[in-house]
Amino acid sequence: MNHTTFATTTRGLHRDLPPMRLFEKAKRFGVWNPSDIDFNQDRRDWLTLAPDQQDILLRLTCMFQAGEEAVTLDLLPLLMVIAREGRLEEEMYLTTFLWEEAKHTDFFRRFLDEVVQRNDNLERFHTPAYHTLIYQALPAAMNALLSDPSPAAQMRASVTYNMIVEGVLAETGYHAYFTVLKQQGLMPGQVKGIGLLKQDESRHIAYGVYLISRLLAQHPGLWPIVEDTMNDLLPLALGVIGDTFASYDPVPFGLTLDMFTDYALGQFQKRMDRIERARGATLDEVMAATHSAIEQDNA
Template identity: 85%
Template sequence: MTHAAFTTTTHGLRRDLPPMRLFEKAKRYGIWNPSEIDFSQDRRDWLTLAPTEQDILLRLTSMFQAGEEAVTLDLLPLVMVIAQEGRLEEEMFLTTFLWEEAKHTDFFRRFLDEVVQHSGDLSRFHTPNYVALFYQALPAAMNALVTDRSPAAQTRASVTYNMIVEGVLAETGYHAYYTVFNQNGMLPGQVKGIGLLKQDESRHIAYGVYLISRLLAQDAGLWAVVEDTMNELLPLALGVIGDTFACYDPAPFGLTLDMFTDFALGQFQKRMERIERARGATLDQVIAATQAIIEQDSA
């Protein structure tokens, strides 16, 4: 494939587009280095935890670790599709998106290496629901873009990646981390890293909302793809949460299943409402609505 022209030397960049605003935020807030986080107190805290407390934190970390590796591996087909469509502003943001997912993979591995000091196989924590979502559904939806660049395939990929994996399950996991660490005043390095990681993920989810909304504004019929994908994958995401709590009686740190199921469903409903507004909207309306959401987010 050859180039007939270049965006930046024909009409320039559209800095009013949400991906460019996200790109600016990524340049400002996304420059952090997992290698600079001090885990020395975290290691001391870890050694004071009871076996069941260590076990649930190791379980959560193993799911985050594999999940961050999965999204790093599986994002490239979407980047390629966006590039092939000539959407330079979106591709520019997606370069930070991929870099940040790789950085998150590095961050969790440092925690395992330096705090937990565990080098063995952690896949025993990956339940059938987790396997169905991260080992199967996510790569299938993303790799389908290699041969199918249709709006329907893009919609399914983004709902799977941004709305379910990031917007429901990952955010619920971060909520679990924060609940445990903040209430107990421990693992300050992990708290700092998760806080920075949450900022990165908020930009990723905002892009997913924009992408799906843009596609819906162009074809409202894609709402059926959104609903079908959400309805298919939400039970898996909730199943991952349920699987975790089924392993403990009672769960360490006073955690309850309802606390996290309610949080996950709340995130799901919020994202569905935002996306649904794009049905019948114009592209300009989608741009304005997404920009408003981005401006409300401090990072």
């Protein structure tokens, strides 16, 4: 299809839109290179760990690794839908989103190559709940957009990707992983990289909350899709966490299930409260609430 006009030579860019605020933050905080991270001390630390400590860190890393590859592979359909709707500012932000997911994939593979020094098949760490969520539900929701770009399909995709996969599973895992390594004084390269990655992910989730809120303000009747998708997938995400703990007795590093689930449900509920307020809101009110949340976040 030929172009008939260009936004930047007719109306210009709406720099006050939340995605443009996120784009500015991505340009300031998202430009880091996994290849610059020094893993020499991480390798020395790795060799001092007990076998069960190595195993749980390898398990978490392998879930992060496949998850980052999956979200890199599966984001493009949403970017295409947003582009076709002419939402240039959102598309511009999503280009940084996709690039950052690819960068995270690179980061974890470097850790496996240089610190763990493993290149065998590690998919045994992917449990049935993980398979259902990452191998099946995520690509199904995202790829559905290729044939159905409707607001309902966009809602289902964003709840799956941003609220569940990123907002519950990944964010909770990163929080616990980062906290353990920091408290134990281990693997400074991995700590640095995950700190940077967490900043990237906070912007991704902020965009997801905005997209879901925008869709709800425009189409309040989509709320049942939010609830149904959450009800279907939240138990799977929590199941992945439970599977991790069920694999160890005792759990290394003094980790407890409550440490994971309390954080996960707290973050989830905070975002759900924001999304639910969008049901009766105007687009202007959604943008104002999103601006406020973005300004409060330092990432």
